[in-house]
Amino acid sequence: MSSQPTSISTEQCEACHLRPLCLPDHLRDADLIRRLQRAVTSSPPRPRGSLLYTVGDRRHSFFFLRSGSAKAIVSDEQGTACVTSFFFPTDIIGVSSLESPVYQESVELLERSAVCEIKASALEELCGGHGEVLHGLFAKIAGSFELERGARLRNNHASSDARIADLLLEIRRRMQAIGRSTEQIVLPMSRYDIASHLCMAPETVSRGFGRLKDDHLIEVRGKNIRLRNPAALMKLAQGDGNRRASQVVREAG
Amino acid sequence: MSSQPTSISTEQCEACHLRPLCLPDHLRDADLIRRLQRAVTSSPPRPRGSLLYTVGDRRHSFFFLRSGSAKAIVSDEQGTACVTSFFFPTDIIGVSSLESPVYQESVELLERSAVCEIKASALEELCGGHGEVLHGLFAKIAGSFELERGARLRNNHASSDARIADLLLEIRRRMQAIGRSTEQIVLPMSRYDIASHLCMAPETVSRGFGRLKDDHLIEVRGKNIRLRNPAALMKLAQGDGNRRASQVVREAG
DNA sequence: CGCAATATTGAGCGAGTTCAAGGTGCGTGG
DNA sequence: CCACGCACCTTGAACTCGCTCAATATTGCG
Secondary structure, three states: OOOOOOOOOHHHHHHOOOHHHOOOOOOOOHHHHHHHHHOEEEOOOEOOOOEEEOOOOEOOEEEEEEEOOEEEEEEOOOOOEEEEEEEOOOOEEOHHHOOOOEOOOEEEEOOOEEEEEEEHHHHHHHOHHHHHHHHHHHHHHHHHHHHHHHHHHHOOOOOHHHHHHHHHHHHHHHHHHOOOOOOEEEOOOOHHHHHHHHOOOHHHHHHHHHHHHHOOOEEEEOOEEEEOOHHHHHHHHHOOOOOOHHHHHHHHO | OOOOOOOOOHHHHHHOOOHHHOOOOOOOOHHHHHHHHHOEEEOOOEOOOOEEEOOOOEOOEEEEEEEOOEEEEEEOOOOOEEEEEEEOOOOEEOHHHOOOOEOOOEEEEOOOEEEEEEEHHHHHHHOHHHHHHHHHHHHHHHHHHHHHHHHHHHOOOOOHHHHHHHHHHHHHHHHHHOOOOOOEEEOOOOHHHHHHHHOOOHHHHHHHHHHHHHOOOEEEEOOEEEEOOHHHHHHHHHOOOOOOHHHHHHHHO
8 A cells, every 4th residue: 555666677677576487587698687677667556447458559568467466358349348367466468469460458457556568579579580480470379369269259148149150250261361262161070069169059059050041141051151141140240149140130131 | 182192391381382371471581491391390181080189198299280170179077078279271289288298188180181290399499599588488378378268168068156166266276376375365356357257147156156155165255255165166166067066065075 | 771970950947147126345525 | 433425246036048858850971
């Protein structure tokens, strides 16, 4: 509760009580440590409720939580928010947006908390001459990260139809990324795999495909799926999940 | 469908049709390219159903999917399996186990597929003299990755009680990692945040805490939670989710 | 063709949601 | 110090979506 110093030197790293749990652990090269510290900005604790960043901000930094706690929030366009993660001291914040030029989530402090800020540019520079490899690798890693979170969000508040629609759209997107058809997709996985992935019974997958077919959003022939109305699928996937496919079709035509 | 060559030289990278979508994209340093290729092993397509690796294998490599498709499976000790991800060409496979010395999941091919294998050791060496920074950063990133997947699995087939128990245990583990009490935890987030995180209504969180309290697994005083019976909590969290807290208590008591 | 694996369809049930009404804790200001 | 107000939390009752169980249909492959 006592007031904190308003400015903290970057040399604080050497005295930080979290040092052994922080990024530059077991570093021996003094020059490297000095350069790393130049990339890091410590600052006084921020009040509860303040935002480290919000969706769409230019991704300029990563954060390292020194004290307190935080939550990450992803909100669909409809305003339905979902808490994807909680952060505690020594957690790194912001890596899930590694790939993107803007943050994919908002992070809000749950209590008065102190963070270290690590400029992304400085960190990249720090990684030396092989930035190209790193950049490619980071992009891949971040891609996997996004997929994992996408799967997580998909299973959240949405109805079974919405989750199925969302999975179909993700597969479509990934097929498009590698130059395949966006209209006709061939599912390589069984209905059981889909069910397991979407956390539902295989029967529910069947019924879901059936409803989407009845509403003319897709055509189903075994593992061959034809996307008849991607716009309506998106509407359904992003909807609040309380509406059946047939309710969406009228709006998205 | 035509048969593939049984042996593929590593020089294939330069001719690979996926080159612009692969890791060493926009590389200009010829020496770097050569060294990167030395870390990569191409091989003939593998049959449907074969495993790239299984849970617990020593993590020796990452994989790059050139053709076909795959699924990642995480199974609890009870044998309940869950498909966490699907992979398509150009996806990287194995990064979710970045932090761990062993793989955290199994990956099975959904059809006849070709992969490139990238030795982890070679990749690390490739990243040059700053391996220490990278290692720390990778560990942090992988940690976030694991948290995200943990959250995903938590929301899967488990009952609301199991999900709550699992969240409490994760927070306990993270508190322990930073040297705090493992018995008494203070939740910094609201019941609403927990509900959003666990994909349930706030009311369900309340009732869940109530049940855990009634069964003497925890004590609840607002955001102050005392873990009375961690063993039973674990049993509950890892159970198949069809059993209420009171059913578990008798076994783990 | 015939078997086995996979997929669809139907009926009934139950956990979690929604809606609605109290209850509790805490910081603020009188 | 207490009373107020607000945000958070708990509890209750009815409903509903997805699950389970079971039967049937279809597909894939030897």
